[in-house]
Structure formats: structure tokens, C-alpha cells
Amino acid sequence: MNLEKVKESLNKYQATLHLDSYSRRENLISEMSKLEAQGTDCSKCSGFCCTYYHNSMQVTPLEAIEILIELMESDRLNDETIERLKANSKKYRLDNEITDGHGRILRRYYTCPFFNDHSLGCSLSRRAKPYGCLAFNAIEKNVSVEGKCKSQSGLLEQREKEFSEVESNLNNELQSSLKLYWIKKPITQALLDMMMQMSI
Numbered sequence: 001m002n003l004e005k006v007k008e009s010l011n012k013y014q015a016t017l018h019l020d021s022y023s024r025r026e027n028l029i030s031e032m033s034k035l036e037a038q039g040t041d042c043s044k045c046s047g048f049c050c051t052y053y054h055n056s057m058q059v060t061p062l063e064a065i066e067i068l069i070e071l072m073e074s075d076r077l078n079d080e081t082i083e084r085l086k087a088n089s090k091k092y093r094l095d096n097e098i099t100d101g102h103g104r105i106l107r108r109y110y111t112c113p114f115f116n117d118h119s120l121g122c123s124l125s126r127r128a129k130p131y132g133c134l135a136f137n138a139i140e141k142n143v144s145v146e147g148k149c150k151s152q153s154g155l156l157e158q159r160e161k162e163f164s165e166v167e168s169n170l171n172n173e174l175q176s177s178l179k180l181y182w183i184k185k186p187i188t189q190a191l192l193d194m195m196m197q198m199s200i
């Protein structure tokens with residue numbers, strides 16, 4: 001994989017697509033901050049939701065490119081990260097895709113490559129996290145066991161409704177220019193696939 005070409009492409013997309021990753025996540029981030037201010041946070045949890053016991057997160061091309069841009073801007077788009085993604089893909093056999101006949105990849109369980117063990121949690125900033133990750137929060141204080149968290153689906157729907165047109169256009173543009181045949185993929189595979197296409 002040619003990382004210089006990948007970075008060149010990311011810079012081009014960043015300049016032309018007018019991505020506003022924070023605004024499109026703002027309602028989810030505000031709710032998360034509100035819960036944290038009340039003491040309903042993840043600080044006592046080992047991070048079940050990011051591990052293969054529970055995590056089957058899939059992302060769109062738009063969410064994937066926002067993660068790649070964050071990695072590039074924080075100097076983490078390097079050989080080490082690529083190797084980590086490849087090892088993650090191999091470990092959970094994420095490259096072995098099964099589709100539902102409509103271009104959707106069936107959900108697979110895997111420990112997220114951006115999960116730092118235990119309370120260190122997610123290594124992505126909130127402006128680059130997948131929407132589904134931001135919406136999944138503890139519902140009690142001091143959660144340390146499973147089953148005490150939920151996805152705030154109302155907020156996810158509200159966000160999706162507000163930005164569906166702009167996001168659909170951006171996803172279409174990425175799918176078409178990078179020749180992506182998928183709508184959503186596991187985070188690991190979405191990133192590897194996009195970078196592969198950018199290297200050509």
C-alpha cells in the first residue's frame with residue numbers, strides 16, 4: 001500500500017468534499033457530554049462494547065474517510081497502523097465477506113482496532129467516531145458489568161434525518177470515485193479497502 005498516495009487522496013477529498021464531521025455528530029456528542037457531567041460515564045468499565053463480545057460496528061465510506069483523515073492529521077496513518085488493521089482483519093476473518101444480496105455485508109463481531117484495553121477506551125476523537133459508537137452509552141453511574149448501556153436510537157434517527165441528503169451525496173461521491181461496491185463494512189475492512197483503492 002502506498003501511504004503517500006493515500007495521504008494525497010485524503011487531502012484532495014478533505015479539500016473538495018466539505019466534510020463537517022463535528023456538526024453531523026453534534027447531537028450525539030452533546031448527549032454524551034451531558035451524561036458524563038451527571039457521572040453516567042464509562043470510566044469504571046473495561047469496554048465490553050468495543051470488544052468481539054459485543055462489537056459489530058459497521059461504517060459507511062463517509063465515516064471511514066473521516067477516521068482516515070483523523071489518523072492522518074494526528075500522524076497515526078503509518079505502517080504500524082496498517083499492520084494493526086491487517087492483523088485485526090486476519091484475526092477476526094473480516095475479509096471473508098458474506099453479503100445479503102443488496103450490497104450489505106453481514107455483521108461480524110470483532111474487537112475494534114482503535115480500542116485501547118480497559119479504561120483507556122477508544123483512541124478516536126468524538127468528531128471521528130462512528131455515529132453508532134457515539135450513541136451507545138451507559139444508562140447508570142459506575143457501570144462495570146454488561147447490560148447497563150443502550151443505544152440512543154432516537155438521537156441516531158434524528159441525526160440521520162437531518163443529514164441524510166448531504167451524507168447520501170457524499171457517500172455516493174466516494175463510492176463512485178473510489179469504485180467501492182459496499183454501503184457499510186466493519187471499521188477495519190472499510191479503512192483497508194478505501195486505502196487500497198486510493199493506492200491504485
Ligand code: SF4
Nearest residue numbers: 042045047049138149
Ligand atoms: S458504553 Fe457501556 S459497555 Fe461501552 S464502555 Fe461505556 S459503560 Fe462500558
Ligand code: SF4
Nearest residue numbers: 050112114115122133
Ligand atoms: S471506534 Fe471507538 S468506540 Fe467505536 S468500537 Fe472502536 S474503539 Fe469502540
